[in-house]
Amino acid sequence: MSELRTHDEEARIVGALERSHAGPKAFRTLSAPVWRAGRLSEKDKHLVAVAIAQITRCAFCIEHHAALARKCGATEAEALAVSYVSAALESIGEGTLSVAHGTLAIEDETAVRNTAIARARLAFAQAVFATDAIAPALVWITAAAVAYAQSDDARRQTLHEQALAADAPPEALDEAYAIAVVLRAGAVYAHTLHVTDAFRDQHA
Template identity: 70%
Template sequence: MSHPRNHDQEARIVGALERQHPDPKAFRTLSAPVWRSGALSEKDKHLIAVAIAQITRCAFCIEHHAALARKTGATRDEALAFSYLSAVLEALGSSDVSIEAGQLVTVDEAAVAGKPIADARLAFARQVFGNDLLEPGLRWLAAAAIAYAQSNEANRQLFHRQALANGQPEAALDEAYALVVVLRAGAVYAHTLHVVDAFEDAPDA
């Protein structure tokens, strides 16, 4: 049975593992450089991480990076704006996406084509992608990273091109994709907390 803990307590357990065992240390070696400011600021990296962690379904990662984003000056509204990008891209599923005059256009899947939900979904997508809380280049960059986390290569390439066209440097996109690599591993890595719990709860032989 897992122990009831708050996030700070869980983070301390993970930190102790990283000091004590070689594999967690290796994860820290992979992860730590990715969060330093570069072409993307620490704040933007942690905001993008919140969106990616929603795709990888890692509650620990969402809470962790939301807290770090807040510490670096992010607002709740900014974090939600990134989060809803993930919601849109999940809702779009396998529909074919293109961009015309700066707006998303979809060719809907057979299951929903011509139905009211397809029009409602597109309206939702356009609202979120038009949110003026996010600078356009950063919005497209985050969308490219989210698409990479979804293993949707067509969307990744589409959004990558849009990010470049809106002033994001290639280096910033490289950094965003590095976040995905770390957060994919981190989503599984966070579950080591449950492994530790299982052995702590085991009766002595």
């Protein structure tokens, strides 16, 4: 993507692609229904998307959904809370996550077992998941969706069960997983801006 374009300009290019090419049109058909309020509000859906976009490493998606979350009434503290859920889960790497009485535990990988960094990592993750910036159910819903985006089904199942224990509706989890499906595709789709750049006269 060009550093000379604003996010809004890039969004307009993406919108034009969706009106004129089969692949982008199909993505729009996949994506559009996912953002309608259901058991998750539009605000919460875009917050979940911000967290997932951290995992898919899509700068366009992060900025896009952060802006939409803000328009829906989200605060910076809420957006940072979901972002740090992703950071905490990413820090666990191949470690095994478990939850007891609402508190995270980690069975550390051999490389860091019984080390200061393993203890610090656990304290970091526990602090992140104890945030009061968003509701506990949304913390666990977001975490389950992030684990799905990480392709870690064992971790996803653990977090899914904890979300249910925190009174998250099953349908809200379904909606969060749908967001992950769209964001995984969207991370690649956003990079088609590079493709369109190659086919446009940069001096026009």
